[in-house]
Amino acid sequence: MAIDTRKFAITMVAALVLQTGVVGAIMTGGAAVAVPTAGVGGFTVTFDKLEGQGFTQYASIENSSECPAYPSAVAKIDKGTIHNMKLYKDIKIPEEMPGGGNTVRVLIAANKPVKFTGLTQKFTYLEGNLQMKNQQITSDPASMKSAISLSAPSIVIKDGKIHAQSQFLRSITLKGTHVQTKVNPESDTKFPANQCAA
Numbered sequence: 001m002a003i004d005t006r007k008f009a010i011t012m013v014a015a016l017v018l019q020t021g022v023v024g025a026i027m028t029g030g031a032a033v034a035v036p037t038a039g040v041g042g043f044t045v046t047f048d049k050l051e052g053q054g055f056t057q058y059a060s061i062e063n064s065s066e067c068p069a070y071p072s073a074v075a076k077i078d079k080g081t082i083h084n085m086k087l088y089k090d091i092k093i094p095e096e097m098p099g100g101g102n103t104v105r106v107l108i109a110a111n112k113p114v115k116f117t118g119l120t121q122k123f124t125y126l127e128g129n130l131q132m133k134n135q136q137i138t139s140d141p142a143s144m145k146s147a148i149s150l151s152a153p154s155i156v157i158k159d160g161k162i163h164a165q166s167q168f169l170r171s172i173t174l175k176g177t178h179v180q181t182k183v184n185p186e187s188d189t190k191f192p193a194n195q196c197a198a
Contacts, residue, residue: 042124043089043164047082050157052119054078055132058149062122062165072165075121077155082114090185105185110177118170121162128160 057075088107093099132152139148 045162048084052077052080055155056151077119079117085110105182107180112176115173121167123164125163129158131156
């Protein structure tokens, strides 16, 4: 299939201008907005520290076009703050396209604390130092998707690295945020290989 490089370039530039405008408006005003990031495939979130209130996590079975079923976890936090957050997605460009064979990383980084409400995140891997008090573990053998759940009034995660599949935020304030793209970036976060995970 032939690709019209002119139409492709126009579409990409328009999408990047729109994305830059939305992110710029958020960064300028520090406005709180609803941000669904579901359906973008796997992405990585790293941070120095996350402080959250109203934490719940449970196991889940997910599926994708590449895999009929694989284990994952769902975490929910009512509200919180993230310090030195970096969220990025690596995109492999198909060989048939201009720049094919390269990997492009789209990175959103915040050098000021990020405040959020209503976080729901599905992930396949989490690494960090977790601190909770008054945590409770409950079990529901009748439920296939959430047989075991963990909850706590608050959670602190230090040096966090998360490989997420999807994320929804009721609101987020992104002050001191910038967006970058990098071609063929060095991998700074290693996750266990899992062909079925996003």
